[in-house]
Amino acid sequence: MGASILVSAISTAFGVILISATGYIAALLRADPYIGDSGTLAFVLSFLTVLLVGVAVYVAGVVTANTFATVVAGRTRRIALLRLIGASARSQRTELARQGLIVGAIGALVGLVGATLVAIIGVGAADWALGLDVSFTPVEPMLVVPAVIVALTTWAAAWAGSRRVLTVTPLEALGGSVEAPYARAARRTGRNVTALALLVLGALLLGGGIAYGLVSPTGVIISFFGGVLSFTGLALGATLVMPPVLRLVGSVFGRSAMSRLAAQNALRYPERSSRMAIGVVMGVTLITMFAVAIASTKAVMTAAGGGSMPDELSRVLDTFSAVMMGLVAVSAVIAGVGLVNLLTLGVVQRRRELGLLRTLGVSNAQLRAMVLREAAHITIAATVTGLVLGIVYGWAGAQSLLGSVPIDPTRPPEPTFVLPAVPPIPVLVIVAATTVLTLVAAVVPTRLATRVAPIEALAEA
Amino acid sequence: MHISSSELGLAARVSRLTKTYGSGAGAVRALDDVAVGIRRGEFTAIMGASGSGKSTLMHIMAGLDAPTSGSVWIGDTDITGLGDRELTVLRRRRVGFVFQSFNLVPTLDVIGNITLPFDLDDRRPSAIERARIDMLVETLGLGSRLTHRPHELSGGQQQRVAIARALATAPDLLFADEPTGNLDSRTGREVLALLRAASREHGQSIAMVTHDPIAASHADRVIYLGDGRVVADHRGQSAEQIAAFMLAAEQGAVA
Numbered sequence: 262m263g264a265s266i267l268v269s270a271i272s273t274a275f276g277v278i279l280i281s282a283t284g285y286i287a288a289l290l291r292a293d294p295y296i297g298d299s300g301t302l303a304f305v306l307s308f309l310t311v312l313l314v315g316v317a318v319y320v321a322g323v324v325t326a327n328t329f330a331t332v333v334a335g336r337t338r339r340i341a342l343l344r345l346i347g348a349s350a351r352s353q354r355t356e357l358a359r360q361g362l363i364v365g366a367i368g369a370l371v372g373l374v375g376a377t378l379v380a381i382i383g384v385g386a387a388d389w390a391l392g393l394d395v396s397f398t399p400v401e402p403m404l405v406v407p408a409v410i411v412a413l414t415t416w417a418a419a420w421a422g423s424r425r426v427l428t429v430t431p432l433e434a435l436g437g438s439v440e441a442p443y444a445r446a447a448r449r450t451g452r453n454v455t456a457l458a459l460l461v462l463g464a465l466l467l468g469g470g471i472a473y474g475l476v477s478p479t480g481v482i483i484s485f486f487g488g489v490l491s492f493t494g495l496a497l498g499a500t501l502v503m504p505p506v507l508r509l510v511g512s513v514f515g516r517s518a519m520s521r522l523a524a525q526n527a528l529r530y531p532e533r534s535s536r537m538a539i540g541v542v543m544g545v546t547l548i549t550m551f552a553v554a555i556a557s558t559k560a561v562m563t564a565a566g567g568g569s570m571p572d573e574l575s576r577v578l579d580t581f582s583a584v585m586m587g588l589v590a591v592s593a594v595i596a597g598v599g600l601v602n603l604l605t606l607g608v609v610q611r612r613r614e615l616g617l618l619r620t621l622g623v624s625n626a627q628l629r630a631m632v633l634r635e636a637a638h639i640t641i642a643a644t645v646t647g648l649v650l651g652i653v654y655g656w657a658g659a660q661s662l663l664g665s666v667p668i669d670p671t672r673p674p675e676p677t678f679v680l681p682a683v684p685p686i687p688v689l690v691i692v693a694a695t696t697v698l699t700l701v702a703a704v705v706p707t708r709l710a711t712r713v714a715p716i717e718a719l720a721e722a
Numbered sequence: 723m724h725i726s727s728s729e730l731g732l733a734a735r736v737s738r739l740t741k742t743y744g745s746g747a748g749a750v751r752a753l754d755d756v757a758v759g760i761r762r763g764e765f766t767a768i769m770g771a772s773g774s775g776k777s778t779l780m781h782i783m784a785g786l787d788a789p790t791s792g793s794v795w796i797g798d799t800d801i802t803g804l805g806d807r808e809l810t811v812l813r814r815r816r817v818g819f820v821f822q823s824f825n826l827v828p829t830l831d832v833i834g835n836i837t838l839p840f841d842l843d844d845r846r847p848s849a850i851e852r853a854r855i856d857m858l859v860e861t862l863g864l865g866s867r868l869t870h871r872p873h874e875l876s877g878g879q880q881q882r883v884a885i886a887r888a889l890a891t892a893p894d895l896l897f898a899d900e901p902t903g904n905l906d907s908r909t910g911r912e913v914l915a916l917l918r919a920a921s922r923e924h925g926q927s928i929a930m931v932t933h934d935p936i937a938a939s940h941a942d943r944v945i946y947l948g949d950g951r952v953v954a955d956h957r958g959q960s961a962e963q964i965a966a967f968m969l970a971a972e973q974g975a976v977a
Binding site for chain 2: 517518519521522525526529613614617618619620621622623624625627715716
């Protein structure tokens, strides 16, 4: 439950601070007599706010759903006992969802209050630093919006995550029931068709945007919608896309029994792992996309400028990309909490299996290595997917924006093909960050796993 | 003078073994000064009612639980002072396990489960071990199932796989904990016959914990536990004799 409070507080605070920051920047621009009221900039800012907060809320929702699945797994016996006595599965689930609403509300409130205080201090600090008095009060009714959205999504996520309550039978209280080795991925034909349609449509628009970009920079607008649609399709169809990637990464781990065990565990609950992996994918994709788009843009501008580009422009682009990456990193933190949850759930649900392994002679060191490999499995699959997607999206954005910019102004205009420039530093930062994420996420589940005493697990038979 | 277990012809033994759970007024003495040896090459059944201490005895003998006092030997190794790491390796190399249920790792196929102990040691089975595994697979009729996952097997087949895994390393001692508890009586008889054959034909030492007189009647020797003590030790018992003894012990306890 602590995880749910944490992620709802983070995502609310993120929303509140972004709204305050964009509001402040808009006020700053209004106060500037030379720029005045810039409608376009305000629109771009608010759009980015919605996009970034949307990603954060989505990832937080996935984390909460997984948290509640963890809670249900830990409470299966108790739920079964209540079912045995006569409680209905539905009432049990409603109760859990209500806890979700409470947890979400607490988290949202903490995030709202904390972030509002930060915003008030921040505005004061910014005024002081800029030597201005931008008459901007961060406390406004708009700030409640992210809090309400977060509380409601937490409620919905708790409901979604506690689906397994419905499958707990009263018999499980009596013990002796054998769990199915693999959860069958629910057949969600409707969702998968929608996901596929969005993917195809998005890809077509991306292609169209790139083609139109060869004659006009406005191609980037078409590409933008193509990107949004295809990425939404990807998130929606996570259970279609991620399992093959997970399988591929798992096969790299080798053939030893412990490696195979680690590789199989992510595929045991494909829906859960895919959803969590896509949370990490989102963060990595967005960061890579900004990095690649800006590096590619700079490369073209430099070529067009005859080997150099204005320092000013270069600095603006760098600042923009740094700010965007920092903002996306918030979602990555939330995804980290989720990864801890996912692995913990895996360990909690496999207590008996871990006990059996210990009995048969698996050492604690081997168990630790297995949990670490499970964590690495998800993060490697997510990072690789995110890097590839980010490079594709970033290149598509740069190509459709700059396809019509002539590199050599002296020659007759011809379409420019932008080469995707992959800047090494952001990629290294991403790899380092996901490595740290893997190590940190494995700590708690490892401790839980190595604490399983063989006979304790056998006694639960 | 110290006499080693192997000189006594024992695969495992315990001496002055006591196990107490809890402390103070709520303390429960699960095992009370037990001394017993499991003879090499024999199929020994450990019988007793629920709470007699038979499972605790097995757990301690197998290095899964630590005694409160007393000593435990597997072969000539005194395991009482061993740490978790040594006990883990000991279980992996020198002890085999067959449980009532949930014997197999669900994500590994049949051959993966059978060779798991070697895999954990980071080595491939030697030629001799390979031959033994092939022989086990054939005798247990698992040849066509090697790539199946446990959930695709019947309860009896799962127990066969567990037996194959337990025998693959030719352990000093095979522990079986109610191995027929989840099986229908015909399949249960087959499993018991397999255990008996392993003991008779290949000299495998087996200790089987059970409360089922029919299962115990397949053993060469039956040790009875009651209230944490060894109350009797018989050889070549029929199911009727075992049941009669159990009943008499129960009635004696009531009287």
